[in-house]
Amino acid sequence: MSKRLIAGFWDAMASNDFTHASTWLHPEFEYYMPQTREYLRGRTAFAALNDAYPTEGTWVFAVRSIVADGDAVVSDVEVTDGTVEARAVTFHTVKDGLILRQKEYWPDPYPAPGWRAPWRQIVDAPPF
Structure with missing residues (x-):
């Protein structure tokens, strides 16, 4: 059930109607971005x-994976507006069938270190 909730949330985000998407959020919703230390309620x-x-x-959202326990x-989601290409890794906490908390990371890509070349290949997406 929690996995379906998060999938529904990302579908709602894809509408670009963020007021509509916010209806997937609990009335006591909290959001935190550790990289910038920003917190909102x-x-x-x-x-x-x-x-x-x-x-x-x-905004276009491509959900790559959702894992629930x-x-x-x-959730691991690729995000683009046609110019910006980013990835959002979000830790969601669900309560009462809604998203109570999100802790979200937007990691920047960086070039692979050369020393690892003998053991790897560069791919756009993993084969799994």
Whole structure:
């Protein structure tokens, strides 16, 4: 059930109607981005933040994986507006059938170190 909730949330995010997407969030929703130490509370703040994000076009979300264990869910999602290409790894906590908390990482890609070349290949997506 938690996995379906998160899949539904990402589908709602793909509508680019972030007020609509915020209906998947618990009334006591909390959001934290550890890399920038930003914290926000509430559905309204979540929708406003996403509406205000400077963008070059419509956001497109490609869910790569969702792993759930009870009320703890992790999603790995590629995000683009046609110019920005990013990845969001989000740790969700579910309560009462809604998303209570999200802790989200937006890791930047970086070139593979040359010393690892004998053991690896560079691919756009893993074969699994």
